[in-house]
Amino acid sequence: MAYTELTVWTRGIIMDKEGRDIVNSIAASARNEGKFAQAMENYVDNPDRTNCPTRKYCRVSDSEIENALTYENENPNIVVLVEQTMVKGWDYMRGMPPGGTLVINTQYTPDYMLRFVPKPERLAQLVCVDAAKLADHKWLYYRLGELGLDRLSTEGAAERSKAVAPDIAAPLIAAVVKTTGIVKMETIEPMIANKAAFKAALSELHIMPLNPVTA
């Protein structure tokens, strides 16, 4: 793929670092591979608020990126939802060309999640990965019914640790890289802090093939 756009939707403040880790690490490894890449956070979402949907963007290209000054991915090829409930909310895949990939962090199967996906005909594959469980997240946020929201927060994660993807971002990066090949596995793996979760995710993905692009 010569030019790929990756949009990560995440929850403001409490899961900010997860989204940032995904786009930063993929852009960094793409640059290490000699590609053109950018990663940024959405300008218009700031200042974000707790639980508010926010976006992180990444673009990877073999040639120079022409729309480098556009603040938003207009036509994302890959969309990642760091929190599963967002699947219901709005058209997070707006502008996606056919043959896209949607990665969701969820304990549900693609069969269950597909009913919430808007216009799934745009997708070539739907990938579900139980990242919170694989990363052994301290406060598994799929137990929201039992836990207070404040407890699942990763707020201040960057202050606590400068490591990239120490937590639930690692399985999500593995899911993106394995199912789309946006960057090479061997260039991204050294950056990931939680290698155990990264490796475990490679064999624990639930991939549902949908509509492949016919050339």
Added chain:
Amino acid sequence: MSTKGTHIPEWLKVPFAGITPAPTQKGQDLFPTGNWRSIRPVYRDKMPPCNNACGTNEKIQGYLDLVKRGKYLDAYALIKEDMPFPSVTGRVCYHPCEQACNRGTYDEAISIRAVERFLGDLGQALPKDVVKPGKPNGKKVVVVGSGPAGHSAAYQLARLGYAVTILEKSPKAGGLNRGGIPDWVLPQDVLDREIERLVELGITIKTNTEVGKDVSWDELRKSYDAVILAVGLINPNSIRAEGEDKSGVHYGLPFLRDIGMGTSNVKLGPRVAVVGGGNTAIDCAREAYRQGAQEVTMITVEGTTSEMPCVPEDLHDMVEEGVELKHGLACTAVLGNGQVEALQLHPAKFSGAINASPITINKDAKPERFAVDNVIIAVGQHGALKWLPDEFKNDKGGIKADRFGRLGTTNVFAAGDVVQVGQGQPLMVVNAVGDGKRTAFNVDKVLRGEPLQERMVAIDVITDLARMNMTYFPKFPRVQQLMLAPASRRKTQDEVIQAFSEEQAIEEANRCFSCGTCNACDNCYLVCPEPCIIRYDRSNGLYKILVDYCKGCRVCIEECPTGCLEGVPELDFDTGVVRMDTAFAITQGLHGRQAEELRNLPDRPAKDIG
């Protein structure tokens, strides 16, 4: 960096969020924050433990809530759905509800029975009852027996529109309510009034009519569309002691029944022994004082008072009245020359579980001679079912019915003690009432040709105080019912326990936690940091959550005092998806208009960057 070909589409020229709405627009229209939510607060009423424990599943939390608001008539009508005679059970019930009450583990259980009695007495004073008979459906049902189960079954059938006839073998209707419960617990005029209410519902009561004597089994089945046998257990069990036939030996239930029916000619001597440790034995012991005894002693096989199968309060009241207790003994012989002079007592204990296993008597030990003038034996009852075909009898002296109370595939049903005996549940008035109610509904189903339904099992009974927010409930002592002084009550048939006043009833109802059930406390409405919870009127179950705006902050869930608000993962709702056009707006306001413009844009093909 080249900007060649940089394309900024129309819909990116206006920022998505962060702009102040125009003064003419409502801010909420612009920023529906519902998609921030990962859990949704849901009002889900659970089964309060009192309601679940009640033999007839009275909606106890419901009527306490109504009493609290001064809506006594509504509360009375609510009780009457499940209970035909709250004035009776308000006096006699062994209140399993109070044992189950969550308040019991917090400070003291709610005095539910006293509030029920308050409402029952209110209902008695009404010139016309709130309950009306159903529209006549032309079918006839006969109920044999006018005790608690029969009364309840007849009442429910009359409400469903059946022409109901009650057959009662005694001269007065009431069954165990009249014959098994002393006047100082349940005055006869209270019961008479409740029976009048039955007649007002159009029910025919034929007294002095005994099945097997005045009416035959076949006649019953021929003349009515359905039969309900609520005949109770009327024959007392024997203790199989030598000389039990001597004069001066009485049996518990007939002793109470004759006094209740006014046909008693029993004269008790000064020293009376009561054999047995149950509730009937306690009533007999207390009644013995009122019948002239000077010293009453209770002899039980149970080793301690805590093992006795009775209500602790009644035991306490009995001891207060001066009844002595002798534990761990069985009466093996009644001594005397034609007239009781003494009892021969041997040490004894249950061979296995208390009250559920045969008694082992240590005959090698030296027997004790206990001098008495009279003995009252109260060790349980069995049915008198000579007239019933053998195929419908069970080995416990009761009627063999299926779990719907039906006898085989006939239109004959049975309810009350005569079915429940030996099934492991305590025999009490409220259980018989519940059984009568359920059997009546089953009769209705059979006569209408509908399939019978299993009894509903309460799935979520809220018994864990951690599921409620206890910070809202200060500790508060139970309002005690006044009682006659022990010395004075030994000689009179006056009611021992006094009724609640209106203020007391409200005070007691106010203590209810309303476990797991919305009681319109307005707390969620007040604590919601956004205007997401709305109500039109302050009333149970009328709160609504605006899911377009609720961010799932959990404040209402955490603060709900009764635990009826639950956080349900948003993804569990696979229907009712409100899809927004953008992450920040649905269709209203600025972003909505923007979305409208977007929809009108011609579809562009995917960008082709080689």
